[in-house]
Amino acid sequence: MTPLVFTFIAFSISLxxxxxxxxxxxxxGIIVIPALTLWLHIDIRYAIxxxxxxxxxxxxxxxxTYVRQRLANLRxxxxxxxxxxxxxxxxxxxxxxxxxxxxxxxxxxxxxxSAAMMFRRTSDVPAVRRAPWADHLKLHSSYHDDKxxxxxxxxxxxxxxxxxxMYLAGAISGLLGIGSGVLKVPAMDLAMGLPIKVSTATSNLxxxxxxxxxxxxxxxxxxxxxFVAAPVALGVMLGALAGSRxxxxxxxxxxxxxxxxxxxxxxxxxxxxGIHL
Amino acid sequence: MSEPEVxxxxxxxxxxxxxxxILLIGTMVxxxxxxxxLLSTAELDxxxxxxxxxxxxxxxxxxxxxxxxxxSIISLGLLVLIATxxxxxxxxxxxxxxxxxxxxxxxxxxxxxxxxFSFLIGSR
Numbered sequence: 001m002t003p004l005v006f007t008f009i010a011f012s013i014s015l016x017x018x019x020x021x022x023x024x025x026x027x028x029g030i031i032v033i034p035a036l037t038l039w040l041h042i043d044i045r046y047a048i049x050x051x052x053x054x055x056x057x058x059x060x061x062x063x064x065t066y067v068r069q070r071l072a073n074l075r076x077x078x079x080x081x082x083x084x085x086x087x088x089x090x091x092x093x094x095x096x097x098x099x100x101x102x103x104x105x106x107x108x109x110x111x112x113x114s115a116a117m118m119f120r121r122t123s124d125v126p127a128v129r130r131a132p133w134a135d136h137l138k139l140h141s142s143y144h145d146d147k148x149x150x151x152x153x154x155x156x157x158x159x160x161x162x163x164x165x166m167y168l169a170g171a172i173s174g175l176l177g178i179g180s181g182v183l184k185v186p187a188m189d190l191a192m193g194l195p196i197k198v199s200t201a202t203s204n205l206x207x208x209x210x211x212x213x214x215x216x217x218x219x220x221x222x223x224x225x226x227f228v229a230a231p232v233a234l235g236v237m238l239g240a241l242a243g244s245r246x247x248x249x250x251x252x253x254x255x256x257x258x259x260x261x262x263x264x265x266x267x268x269x270x271x272x273x274g275i276h277l
Numbered sequence: 278m279s280e281p282e283v284x285x286x287x288x289x290x291x292x293x294x295x296x297x298x299i300l301l302i303g304t305m306v307x308x309x310x311x312x313x314x315l316l317s318t319a320e321l322d323x324x325x326x327x328x329x330x331x332x333x334x335x336x337x338x339x340x341x342x343x344x345x346x347x348x349s350i351i352s353l354g355l356l357v358l359i360a361t362x363x364x365x366x367x368x369x370x371x372x373x374x375x376x377x378x379x380x381x382x383x384x385x386x387x388x389x390x391x392x393x394f395s396f397l398i399g400s401r
Contacts, residue, residue, distance in 0.1 A: 001321060003308075003321055004308070006321055007304070041325050042324050042325065043324060043325060046324055053355060053358065053359075056358055056359055056361065056362060057293075057358060059362060060289045060292055060293045060358065060361045060362065060365075061289075061293050063286075063289055063365075064286050064289035064290040064293060065286070067282050067285050067286045067289070068282055068283060068286035070282060074281065074282065074285065074369070075381070078369060078381060078384050078385055078388065079384060081366070081388045082384060082387060082388055082391075085388055085391045085392060085395070086391060088395070089391065089394070089395050089398075092395075092398075137380070208361070208362035208365070209362045209363075209365075209366060209388065209392065211362075212359055212360075212362045212363055212392060212395075213391070213392055213395040214395070215359045216359070216395060216396040217395075217398075219333060219355070219356070219359065220333060220334070222333055224333075224352075224355060225324065226303070226307075226347075226348040226349075226351035226352050226355070227307075227324065227348065227351075228324060229351070229355055230300050230303060230304050230307075230351045230354070230355075231304075233296070233300055233354070233355060233358060234297065234300050234301065234304070237293055237296075237297055238297075241293075
């Protein structure tokens with residue numbers, strides 16, 4: 001394979017990763033890492049470095065649209081970023097001190113559970129619950145659903161449990177070098193009762209900050225290799241810009257189902273790693 | 278004063294477009310400026326093993342850019358990309374400051390300083 005062919009393949013895969021990632025609130029690492037390591041035989045260090053870049057690229061590319069369209073809830077993102085950045089920093093400290101096998105198995109268990117719960121949640125409109133923290137932080141909001149053609153009002157609940165879950169999601173990203181949108185979306189969907197489109201859009205906004213918290217370390221160590229990261233960043237940014245433009249028109253139920261499938265794939269990957277480590 | 282959403286969206290868009298442009302230029306310079314980059318597979322073989330990672334510093338990247346070294350220009354584009362979410366948090370703080378929303382000024386500035394802290398411990 002010549003360098004030009006490599007650049008072209010990495011760019012094309014990343015275009016797809018950015019498109020899917022922007023719809024689902026993920027950073028695309030779950031596509032970029034396996035594609036680079038298994039198919040293009042790139043060492044895992046550079047693959048993780050490229051994945052971190054991919055997370056920031058999806059986040060910035062997609063959130064530029066979601067923030068302007070008010071799909072992403074700015075206040076929810078800011079509040080939860082506190083927890084996720086703290087988590088990312090502690091995760092980076094803990095890396096290497098925890099047994100990898102149990103980490104992967106626990107992660108697989110959490111993912112499978114979230115997938116099952118998200119699959120069961122049929123209505124996108126949450127039950128009205130008392131929410132003193134969300135009231136005080138003024139988190140309740142609304143968004144315009146292009147598919148439904150009208151404004152959807154929603155209330156936010158479970159802010160405290162949301163903060164705890166975001167801390168854990170941040171710690172997992174620090175430990176495993178992933179963006180952890182795959183954990184953030186279920187946390188907002190299940191614990192805080194946000195509509196699925198708001199959850200994925202808000203996750204997109206947040207994952208960039210979580211990834212930025214560990215990007216410095218990876219950059220200085222030389223794990224973010226220009227040759228690998230350039231086509232990935234270019235592809236992911238363009239894919240995310242395109243994806244964020246069509247997301248509003250996709251039915252919420254379809255988005256939820258695609259997300260559940262992706263979560264199950266990741267859970268299986270993690271289970272496999274936990275068993276074979 | 279523009280609405281908060283518009284300002285934040287614009288910050289992200291500027292970051293993305295600037296880094297896209299620098300990455301494109303860097304890739305072009307890498308391929309056309311150095312025929313070895315275009316034809317040799319040594320660049321690829323290097324990436325199959327972990328040993329060859331070259332630690333990078335911001336100073337090193339900037340001096341490479343001054344010498345029109347393609348990979349350094351790419352690294353500069355990647356640095357702009359990494360800085361984009363941090364800039365977004367900073368712009369949010371300014372927006373909440375102007376709106377006199379003290380609670381959110383506190384929240385966003387803590388996030389901002391945590392990010393700076395993570396870069397400090399990262400660069401040690």
